[in-house]
Amino acid sequence: MISISKNSQFRSNWSVKLVFNIHLHSKDINILYLIQRFFGVGNITLHDDAAHFSVIKLTDLACIINHFDNYPLKTQKHADFLLFKLAFDLVNNKEHLTHEGLRKLVSIRAPLNKGLPERLKIAFPDITPMLRPEVTEPNLIANSSEVKHWIAGFVSGEGSFIIKQSKSKTHKLGVSTSLNFLVVQNIRDVNLLKSFVQFLGCGQYSINEKSGIITYSVSKFSDIANIIIPLFEEYPILGVKAKDFEDFKEVSALIKSKDHLTHEGLNKIILYKSRMNSNRLE
Numbered sequence: 001m002i003s004i005s006k007n008s009q010f011r012s013n014w015s016v017k018l019v020f021n022i023h024l025h026s027k028d029i030n031i032l033y034l035i036q037r038f039f040g041v042g043n044i045t046l047h048d049d050a051a052h053f054s055v056i057k058l059t060d061l062a063c064i065i066n067h068f069d070n071y072p073l074k075t076q077k078h079a080d081f082l083l084f085k086l087a088f089d090l091v092n093n094k095e096h097l098t099h100e101g102l103r104k105l106v107s108i109r110a111p112l113n114k115g116l117p118e119r120l121k122i123a124f125p126d127i128t129p130m131l132r133p134e135v136t137e138p139n140l141i142a143n144s145s146e147v148k149h150w151i152a153g154f155v156s157g158e159g160s161f162i163i164k165q166s167k168s169k170t171h172k173l174g175v176s177t178s179l180n181f182l183v184v185q186n187i188r189d190v191n192l193l194k195s196f197v198q199f200l201g202c203g204q205y206s207i208n209e210k211s212g213i214i215t216y217s218v219s220k221f222s223d224i225a226n227i228i229i230p231l232f233e234e235y236p237i238l239g240v241k242a243k244d245f246e247d248f249k250e251v252s253a254l255i256k257s258k259d260h261l262t263h264e265g266l267n268k269i270i271l272y273k274s275r276m277n278s279n280r281l282e
Contacts (some may be wrong), residue, residue, distance in 0.1 A: 002087050002109045004102075004120060014107060016096045018054040024157075027280070028239040031156075039063055048063040058092055074150065075187045076136045082133040083112045103127060137193045140199040145235075147199070152235040159183045159241070161248035177260045177269055179252060181218040181228050190214045199200045202227050223245055225252055240280060247272040 009194075020042075024032060029051040032044050035130040036053055041060035045052050055064055065088060068081055085109045095101030103124065112131030140147050148233050152269035160182045170175035185193055193205050202223035205216045218228055229249055237245045251260075251269050260264030 002084065002105065004106060004109060004144065006123075012097060012099065014102055016047050016091060016102075016253065017047050017056065018061060018084070018091060020061060021082075022053045024053075025240070026051045028241075031239045034238075039067070040215045058088070061088055062092075074140075074186070074191055075156075075204060076135060077238065078135045080112055082135075083108050083130070088129075092213075102210070114187045138195050140195045140282060148231065151196075151199075152232060152237060155183060155232070156238045156241055159237075161241070161244045161275065163248065163276065164268070172261060173263065173266055175266060177251070177255060177266070178219060179221065179224050179248065181224060181248075183216040185214055185216075187212045187214050200227055200231070218247050221252075221255060226255060231257070244276045245278060247276050 001019040001021060003017040003019060005013075005015055005017075007015060020239055022032060022035065025051045026046055029046065032051055032053040036042050036044055039055070039060075040056070040257075042053055042055040042065050045054065047194050055061055072078055073081055087105055088100060088106070090105055096105050106116070106120060106124045106127050107130045108126065109120070111132040112129060114130075115128075116124075141149075152230055161184060162180040164178045164180055166176055167174060170176075181198065183193060187207060187209070190205075190207065196216045197203055197205060200218075202218055202220065203218035205214055207214050218224055229252060232245055233249075236242060251272050254260045254265045254269060260269055
């Protein structure tokens with residue numbers, strides 16, 4: 001993030017702050033502590049049900065930038081990183097303290113994330129936004145352990161393990177049970193989720209043009225049991241979502257053994273489903 005705000009204490013009347021931030025639910029604050037320990041920089045704050053890991057000091061941001069130079073982001077957020085890096089170099093060289101440098105910084109800020117806020121558009125009406133960098137298409141190399149670790153981390157933040165139950169006249173107990181593994185992203189990362197199909201060898205993707213969302217999903221039970229679950233057993237999910245995965249796996253075992261067709265098995269599934277995802281307390 002590049003924060004540019006009015007401040008009369010500065011000669012330019014504007015203050016500039018660069019921020020690297022990871023925002024998670026407070027239930028996953030331990031992941032942020034692990035990240036803080038890994039980088040050796042930054043602060044963690046907690047507000048209601050939101051936990052933030054933030055890095056603001058320029059010397060600390062240099063550590064973050066060095067990391068993502070060596071281990072590039074695979075989503076379109078890499079373009080935001082490249083813009084952020086330009087802003088870092090400008091601020092580190094104190095160019096933002098000049099009128100020309102400030103305007104250049106606003107130009108860099110314009111294509112970043114969701115674009116310029118209205119107050120900056122009014123204050124800098126004649127700014128030409130910098131062109132958003134083009135990033136290379138994601139390359140998920142089959143059987144690469146590095147990519148599998150990356151997928152586990154990505155799914156820890158962006159994936160969902162879903163247990164679906166619905167009324168069914170063809171089932172003895174009147175209820176059908178199915179499993180669904182989902183990853184949802186902005187449509188700008190369509191090529192990334194398309195590559196999931198090829199890399200994992202299962203699932204499909206769908207695009208909702210109206211909402212600008214692309215979804216990768218795996219619902220075929222044999223694919224979930226033989227591909228998805230073994231993958232995350234070998235390359236573990238982190239955080240609270242790891243508990244969702246364990247419940248998901250337990251239900252998979254019940255379905256595989258046909259126990260979901262019994263009253264006892266169905267009641268177990270209802271219990272697992274009731275405590276997963278947004279219903280999980282800890």
